[in-house]
Amino acid sequence: MNFTYPKTPGEAVAGALKMFGESHVTATIWKLSVAALAASLAFVFYMLFTEGHAAFNTSSDGVNWGSAIATYVFFALTSSGLTLIASLSMVFGFKQFYPVAKRAIWLAIITLIAGFSVLALELGHPFRMLWAMPLGMQVHSPMFWMGVFYSIDLVLLIVKFYLLWKDDWDSGFSHFIGAASFVAVVLASGMLGLVFGSLAMRPMWFGSATSLFYIISGALSGAAAIVVSVYLAYGFDARKIPAPLRSLTLGDQLPKVFATLIGIVLVFLLTRIWVGLWSNQDGMEGFVALLHAPWFHLEVWVCLALPFLMMLSPSMQQEPKWQVTASILVLVGLFIERLQFIVAGQNVPMFKGTWMNGVTPYTPSLTEWMLVVVGVSTALALYALGERLFNLCAAPKECMEGAGQLAQG
């Protein structure tokens, strides 16, 4: 692939259109994801115009927040995780992570956009939100602060990406933006955790641990996303990967970071379920339901424990195909986690209706699944666009050379 920076928006559009006629991995992703996005958006809009939000299976009787909110949380936290990965080199000076920094920032922007798009389609009045939230100034609402921090986060990410596009890796301003966005993203993902964690009447969510869990599991999904994206960029062919990047992915550092994050997330999950099953507190019944759900076991054993072992195994951890497999499993697992956590937390009906003695059932409707497709295809299409137009593999020159020597030596 040749990278040509578009100089004007017109050139960018032309480049995007041209990609429809090209044949390489990125172009294939672009074509498929644009098609999926067009189809899913058309379906969702059709349903929203004919049925409205009644096309969702969420209900006042039980699960008020369903798969759309879970998708938003999944993307928002992946975005936060990607920013944390970018911060490794740009804030904390781990120079070996420079080759993925620009890519991570771009992915952070687009996953946040994907998340916000899904959220906008879930909200009753997304446009009203634009004035009602800033004018309302409800400083005691966790959701208000989540909005504030994620908005700041998005602006800082865009500024940072612009600076990297201009090859400004090292100016004082660039460093400042990097540090500021690290702080913003910790606050944003932590606050997203508190949207759930603040609610004492929902014991499955309650507590500051939810906030910590969101920050750390976000970092894990960010790490998984960056691994998948690096291999996608080079058509899953490790030989094509430039030396500095190869020394990062094929060394044992990335797998170690990855395994550590999976390990911490597993500890969080298993201790949470222990407390949930052990406790007799009213409102914890959703944990029993979780234990009976096949999805939960898929998540814990196949999507998290298995990749954990893969990334610990010396024979597998540096193999590109196992790294990619582990990353994809982790992303699937974390999506299940977001959905289960959000749904199970609302499974206990709050005196809603007569004879509601068990946990309330919920399965997403077709419209809701299509909304998930909208999110995923938005992210993939924008990823392909960035890959094609913005040279996501760029890194500071000195670093590329230094790392390159390292790899050769």
Place this chain on the structure above:
Amino acid sequence: MAKWGMVIDLEKCVGCQACTIACGMENNRLPGENWQDVIFFTEGTYPSAQLKWFPRPCQHCENPSCMAVCPTGATYKTEDGVVLVDWNKCIGCKYCMVACPYGVRFYTDEKPLIAPDMRKVYPSKDDHSWNPPWKMPDAREDWKHGVGIQPHDVVSKCTFCYHRVSKAPPGTPDLDPQDPKLREFTPACVVTCAPGARFFGDLSNPESNVSRMIGDKRGVRLLDQLGNKPQVYYLTGVGGAVPSNRAIHKKS
């Protein structure tokens, strides 16, 4: 300023659900969208099983968690202690529904709770979510206070019949439906209750009938351990009960 509150005497309540119907008619609720519901539950097992029930309006909490989480200020508490939703500000994020411990809130647009879907049978041609053949006079409708037929994609709930109560003569200690002068200011569920199990009055006035009853008959509040401090009190006496938890069988 009054601090309006309700007392429900469970020894008198017969579980007839007339309050639910009266509320539905007064406030133009969709079938099943019961701002005022009567919740039935069982306690114990055969042969000593008991069927119990309690009416559940919005508790108009002293510390309303719905208001605390609302990101726009659409949910607010009036000076006279009533928790309301401003339909012009609500963005339909449903955070308040998730945060209310008593399940009293409803989102407008979802699968009909009872078929057929009355919104389709009586569709609206304007901003209202539907247009039933019976409804309150337009002059009473008041979206800023969540009164009337709501627009699409907002959250609604019991208003303590704010369109009635807010017109009561200032300083009234109790809105007693037996008093012809006060009847039209009294919430519809209280007016309609045949055994007279519902009482409405000013909790900030220690002389009011509701304050006295709460004191004399040991009024209790639903899930008081959560700290929302409802302004709806239940008198359980010897026969009545409110569940101390959400009455779910853990192992089910």
